[in-house]
Amino acid sequence: MTSFILRVAAAVALLGAGLVHADLYLHGYRALAVIGPAFLLQAAASLALAVLLPCTDLLLLRLAAAGAAGGALVGFVLSRTVGLFGFTESGLQPAPEALLSVIAEFAVLALLTADVLYRKRLNR
Template sequence: MNTVLRLATAACLAVSGYLHAQLYVGGYRVIPLIGPSFLVQASAAFAVAVLVALGGPFLLRLAAAALAAGALAGFVLSRTTGLFGFSEQGFQPAPEALLSVLAEAAVLVLVAVTLYRVRRGTRTVRA
């Protein structure tokens, strides 16, 4: 089960990275601060996804969760108060916005399940 959770986490993070890379190439690269942020997020997501898939330490899954949470926070800010002067509406651009939110939420859920299982296993060993 741990392998399934690890690979699913890596796959969802890679999807998020792919979508951010696709948006960067598709036009976000010309938006000051936002474009480079999309490129950094995509690069970091791909790198961490590969390391998680290869079975790196649990700390990498926490890094995956941090990347996903950061991307989700940027998404929310860009649709509420704006982010570095940039704002969008709803789930535009479609379908990338919705798919990205789903992939990032899945990363958070998968890491939470993994953390729960690790903590539960630790208690079982101590008992």
């Protein structure tokens, strides 16, 4: 039962991250070449994975969810350091969306890691 709860919690966090990306896409980012479509793809993937994650215990699905969250975090860091496809931002702008997204994506990674470790401990 704990694995299911961890997957549901990760799905909720992934849903939150996806909604933030969708909101940013709708409110300005869609006008940005490459970045706009990337935000739309990130939102769609996050929302789809959030729906599927509680439904199955497939490792591949958990890896895909972790990849979506981790990929978004990598994009966030790149956009604030070297730039990403010519796009740069600074700090936690736009506020509060940047911070909410980062928190949600770290939560996804932490919850999915906890799930894998929990399942590994059960299989000993």
